[in-house]
């Protein structure tokens with residue numbers, strides 16, 4: 001015995017058992033297979049569900065890799081932009097950012113490194129800055 005997922009012309013999907021594949025072909029051709037929901041005898045084999053599921057998961061894996069690459073590209077562009085437009089102040093970032101905030105230093109864009117502690121005290125003082133995840137200069 002063999003089972004097939006079958007579909008009628010009105011899209012009702014149902015399972016039917018036959019002696020073998022040839023038996024299904026013969027019965028379907030003679031109009032002896034009918035839909036249990038509507039009695040239609042224009043029956044065809046329905047696509048198997050597992051094939052559809054596999055297709056979807058392959059697509060999703062590709063999408064995740066694509067998003068990661070896109071994120072790296074965005075970071076690289078941002079880094080190039082910052083390096084072009086801002087002064088590099090290295091580990092003096094917190095001090096310089098504070099001076100600019102209190103107008104003790106020239107108003108300009110800067111970038112550099114700050115410790116978590118420095119970043120937190122800048123936040124507490126209301127100094128505006130962004131943290132960007134890229135490798136520090138000393139690491140190349």
Ligand SMILES: [Zn+2]
Pocket residue numbers: 008009010011012035036037038039040
């Ligand atoms: Zn039907």
